[in-house]
Amino acid sequence: MKPQLENLVQTPIPTKHGEFILHYFSNTIDDKEHVALVKGDVVNKEHVPVRIHSECFTGDVLGSRRCDCGEQLDMALQLIDQAGFGVLIYLRQEGRGIGLLKKLQAYNLQDQGMDTVDANIHLGHLADEREYSVAALILENLKINSIELLTNNPDKIDGLIKLGINVAGRIPVESVANDDNVGYLKTKAKKMAHLLFEPKKI
16 A cells, blocks of 8 residues: 555744744654644745754754754754745654664763764664655655755765655755764764765855
8 A cells, every 4th residue: 555644734833933834744654743844835846945854852852962963953944944935844763763762872882982873783773774755755745846955965865866756956954063073973974975074165
């Protein structure tokens, strides 16, 4: 049976980056509560700025400096607000898909000297277990023709293209490194091919 997704509720959410419409989705793939923040009219539009953001309790909610997730979430909403339209899809796949418990266990392994990739593998997981089929269904539900993906992750672009999404371009979402996350960011660049620490165009 083909996976199903239903847009159950839409409600206005005022934020520091302006007003968005929050869409709540149910689905038959993982039964998790995925949502999308939508600004402006995106139906049948081209080159819509889209951020597909995976849940990070420690970064998004607590403001942890161990990652760049909270900064990326804020930057994405700001960029969408500046564009006047766009979508932020919030996927419930904590810790690159391994869940909060395993992510916190991986933090302890990192404090013992492992990097993020080795810690995940040591716990019996892949370096990144996220997948984007629900995100693709959400984009189809919102009737977006093509997107400009706010990401530094080429695997995310490839994954969406394989799912039939027209990714017309990429918008970098790179925060400034700090002493607590510079190793994490370097691992993403070195081992996961994230487009970080590249020379900025003037």
